[in-house]
Amino acid sequence: DQQVKQNSPSLSVQEGRISILNCDYTNSMFDYFLWYKKYPAEGPTFLISISSIKDKNEDGRFTVFLNKSAKHLSLHIVPSQPGDSAVYFCAASTTGTASKLTFGTGTRLQVTL
Amino acid sequence: SQTIHQWPATLVQPVGSPLSLECTVEGTSNPNLYWYRQAAGRGLQLLFYSVGIGQISSEVPQNLSASRPQDRQFILSSKKLLLSDSGFYLCAWSPGNSPLHFGNGTRLTVT
Numbered sequence: 136d137q138q139v140k141q142n143s144p145s146l147s148v149q150e151g152r153i154s155i156l157n158c159d160y161t162n163s164m165f166d167y168f169l170w171y172k173k174y175p176a177e178g179p180t181f182l183i184s185i186s187s188i189k190d191k192n193e194d195g196r197f198t199v200f201l202n203k204s205a206k207h208l209s210l211h212i213v214p215s216q217p218g219d220s221a222v223y224f225c226a227a228s229t230t231g232t233a234s235k236l237t238f239g240t241g242t243r244l245q246v247t248l
Numbered sequence: 249s250q251t252i253h254q255w256p257a258t259l260v261q262p263v264g265s266p267l268s269l270e271c272t273v274e275g276t277s278n279p280n281l282y283w284y285r286q287a288a289g290r291g292l293q294l295l296f297y298s299v300g301i302g303q304i305s306s307e308v309p310q311n312l313s314a315s316r317p318q319d320r321q322f323i324l325s326s327k328k329l330l331l332s333d334s335g336f337y338l339c340a341w342s343p344g345n346s347p348l349h350f351g352n353g354t355r356l357t358v359t
Contacts, residue, residue: 139291169347176257178338178350179292224292232345234280235307238292 141239154212158225165227250275254351267326271339279341281322
């Protein structure tokens with residue numbers, strides 16, 4: 136049973152535009168959410184996180200939004216850059232921390248010139 | 249700075265053969281260590297995690313086992329591989345409950 140779902144396997148966005156990556160979850164016990172980015176032949180790297188007590192967290196060009204009632208979170212990248220092309224994983228935890236994460240299947244973002 | 253090493257990068261093994269994947273962390277002590285696997289079309293699944301030497305927690309029943317013989321060494325093993333063990337295996341570490349830092353992974357193909 137996939138508790139964290141990323142229903143879009145791929146997304147293509149023009150450079151300079153906004154990229155919006157979506158993630159849905161089913162476990163209401165999740166209380167901490169993260170986004171990881173993965174380049175080919177490398178392990179995922181941490182990008183940004185949000186606690187369930189917040190609905191928004193911003194870090195430079197990256198903003199994560201959390202809608203607890205809809206069990207939905209999204210990652211906004213503005214403006215998108217070619218170097219943002221990667222696979223993005225959504226992850227969630229029930230521990231209130233970044234330990235013991237449940238991951239989605241990933242969305243491949245392609246930023247075109 | 250801390251680094252994590254995981255090898256080999258790719259591995260092709262026949263069904264029924266043993267498996268040993270090794271992961272080591274440098275530049276830190278007493279890290280939390282994790283093994284994840286991504287099977288085709290699935291998300292990263294937590295297999296094992298460890299908070300100290302000899303302390304291993306298994307998240308899902310499977311054909312695999314893990315050991316932590318030293319503080320910064322984490323080993324994933326199997327006595328007899330199954331076709332369903334194919335996947336992308338990632339080792340990760342964290343200082344306590346902070347975000348995980350992943351190795352570059354091992355692509356295992358069981359034939």
